[in-house]
Amino acid sequence: MAAYFDTLSDEQSDHPSAIVDDSVKLVQAFRKHLLGFIMFVYVSPFLRHYIPFFKSKADDLLLNLRFINERLDEIIKRRRQAIENTSLDKPLTNDMLTSLITANTPRDVNYTKTVGGEALDRPMTDTEIRGIIFDGFLGGTDTTANTISYIIYYIAHNLDVKKKLIEEIDRIFQGDKTRPITENDFQKLKYCEAIAKEVARVFTVVPSFTRYINKPDEIAGYKWPAGTMFRINADAIHYNRDYWEDPDKFNPDRWMVEGFEPNKHSLLMFGGGLRICPGRKLAMIELVCLIALLYRKYEIDLVDMNAPLKVISGGVTACTELLVEIKPRN
Ligand code: HEM
Structure with missing residues (x-):
């Protein structure tokens, strides 16, 4: 944290600079590895x-x-x-x-x-x-951090979504901007959860992942030798009309329909099968609580509504810049 703020803020942390420099280097090395x-x-x-x-x-x-x-x-x-x-x-x-x-x-x-x-x-x-x-x-770091950047971007560009989000937050917290979020609150923050899932569908942070077969197999009508690597294209599945109604539309409400469950493996935000992301529950708790914490207390706007989302793709799709204006909510 100290490292992060020292990079981006004029206020310097009180940790010794050698420790801050050291953690900046480590964080940057992780990011380089994740992209490369x-x-x-x-x-x-x-x-x-x-x-x-x-x-x-x-x-x-x-x-x-x-x-x-x-x-x-x-x-x-x-x-x-x-x-x-x-x-x-x-x-x-x-x-x-x-x-x-x-x-x-x-x-x-x-x-x-x-x-x-x-x-x-x-x-x-x-x-x-x-x-x-x-x-x-x-x-557990750049995945969640980048997803929250994309969430902020999509909320800013969809004012109807923002309005419903604020309504949910105000209904649950009744104007209290500081009390800790309880498990009970978390269960009720359904629209925040819907936004997190919908953003992950339209702009997933891990756009593809791989699987190998260790013996010859027939998949999708083709015969494949042992050792074949399959690249699973999450983006393509997230926009596939066979699985999603109106896939091009950013629509958190699809997740709010009573009993709605997407087809198995049609939301690959966390992968699937044996190697599914073990941090998925923690990640959803982080994302939902962070959305609630941010929008409960602050008004968040993009500095430039016309600026495209700046990203770089590697092992993850990372946001390289998202300039926002943050002020306390009335
Ligand atoms: C929004 C946040 C996150 C996203 C989008 C995400 C996404 C993914 C995806 C797509 C995979 C590959 C799954 C597969 O191959 O089927 C994965 C694996 C993994 N994730 Fe996450 N993840 C997130 C948060 C976290 C967190 C918070 C942790 C840990 C604290 C974590 C730890 C891991 C680990 C250790 C693996 C490797 C699992 C394995 O290979 O067996 N992730 N994640």
């Missing part, structure tokens, strides 16, 4: 190893990855040391990294972790923990 990793999915090893244009890009991404891994290893080591230096009768901080390090140690009194149904009767290694933390950062 598809190079290793779509560009063949031959091109990456022997053709200078691709090789220099691939080498740069690998260096970037090494930087991220080293930084995460340092963070894990430091926390492991701090845990070891804390006596067993003293409480530890309640966070994901601490839970991962203490899993299956005497600190973890609750249960034995399992992997694929089999008990993992040993603590995780630093490399395993790094993998989990890495996935969490990569999957």
